[in-house]
Amino acid sequence: MRTRNVIIGAIVLVVAAAATTFAILDRQQPEGVQLVATMIPTEEIPANQLLDPLIEEGLFEEIIVPEEALLEGAVNDVRDLYGMKTTTVILANEQILRSRLTTSSP
DSSP: OOOHHHHHHHHHHHHHHHHHHHHHHHHOTTTTTTTTEEEEEOOOTTTTTTTTHHHHHEEEEEEEEEEESOOTTBBBOOOGTTTTESSSSSSSOOBBBBBEEEEOOO
């Protein structure tokens, strides 16, 4: 019975230590680094693809990157994608640039 209590106590300590470590690492941000949002597709999008149906499918995801990793002209809000279509292929997990989009109106 005593051995079982020691094992349970050890497991509880390991889990608590792991949870604390993850919480600390999750909150760490290097000093002076600004984080910004950008949009990426979770799948490759072909050229001339209307984006509205893909938005409805949930194909786009917001990610947070250091400001210096943000590409110039990157879309940072899914609402900016409504009414747009691609002019070139956009790869999965690639930042979506406004220069690679056009309005979908005729």
